[in-house]
Amino acid sequence: MDDGIFHKCHRGSADAGTEEEETPPNIELGEGVARNHAVVFTDGDKCILFPSCERGATETFVNGRSLQQVLSDLGVEEDAQICRQSEKPEVSGYELQHGDRVIFGRHYFVFVVPSMGSPEIMIASGKVDYVEARNEWQVEQRSAMQRRFSGIHASIFGGSLMGLGAGKSGALQLAERDEVIEAQRAEISELKQQLAAAKAEIRELKHIAGGTLASSTVAHILSGDYRLETSQAGDIKIDRISAAIKKTFTESIDKMMAVEALLSRKQRRATPESGDSAPRPGSILRRAVSEGSRKDMRVRVGLGESEGLAVGN
Known part of the structure; x- marks a missing residue:
């Protein structure tokens, strides 16, 4: 040829x-x-x-x-x-x-x-x-x-690479496996970021709760969405607290415990007169009732749609 x-x-x-x-x-x-x-x-x-x-x-x-x-x-x-x-x-x-x-x-x-x-x-x-x-x-x-x-x-x-797809070249199989691994890593990283953000939000809410309740605010727990609301005449209203605290029941309990601890510390700071015993710290409900009585306020703690407890003067 x-x-x-x-x-x-x-x-x-x-x-x-x-x-x-x-x-x-x-x-x-x-x-x-x-x-x-x-x-x-x-x-x-x-x-x-x-x-x-x-x-x-x-x-x-x-x-x-x-x-x-x-x-x-x-x-x-x-x-x-x-x-x-x-x-x-x-x-x-x-x-x-x-x-x-x-x-x-x-x-x-x-x-x-x-x-x-x-x-x-x-x-x-x-x-x-x-x-x-x-x-x-x-x-x-x-x-x-x-x-x-x-x-x-x-x-x-052997068959170590065949599980990713029959009839494909080794290079393509490795590339697909790398993509799966990268996707899993990205998902783990995103979950870690969400967890860190949630922890930071909890710390911030606890800090805000400690600062606002120091001026005799009233705690109000709703059984439906477990929100913590603050209200008092003359106090600055923080709307983002009621919108942000919609987590779990455990988080709400933690916030209540933090409030009770804050009130206990304030009572322990008071200097008792000589011969008098130190004042007994009361629970958050008793303190809310006493402060509400002094300021002519009304408090309702909801336990459900059919049950309730009303306190007033």
Whole structure:
């Protein structure tokens, strides 16, 4: 195909090989060709290609693929592919088709059936040329190498990467696994941030509760949403407390305990007169009642929709 040398396949057998044999072949080739490389057997209007040795099976290519692979795809076992005689072969081979690109070692040919066109016209028209045939061979070689590497990778790593998706390359599987890991890390980081924000909010609410209740505010617990509200004439209203404290029952109890502790500390600061006993700290409900009485206020502690406790003067 590259230098315009033609070989005609006559009726019978035509051997391809090198001239180093005692009986030279019909088609003498050079580099990359074994002494007894391949056989082309012509029977009527059919030309059948056989390898004559193992090297001929692996280094003879049809349309870019090795003859060994082509015959294997046709169902011919490797032991039955070699034709070791120049007479009519007793094994199955590949029937050449018009326009097939055939490579013996480093020598490129195109098979032409005369009744279907001339090789000069086919090559001149650009339907097939040396560059195209070589590129075709290179593509098939790369594919075969990738298949071999995939087999080696599977034998080494086993099924460790196959769980992520069948039929995908190792690189794609690793990329998918990395994406899953990164997503999990991002989720963990977000949860940590939410936890830190919740802790900071609790600390801030406890601080605000301690500062506002120091001026005799009234605690009001609603059983429906467990809100802590503060109200007193003249005090600054902090609306965000009622909107923010909508957490859990445990958080509400913690805030109530903090309020009681604050009131207890204020009572302990008072200096008792000599001979008098220290005042007994009262609970938040008793203190709320006493302060409400002094300031003419009314307090209601809700225990439910059907129950209640009202305190007034």
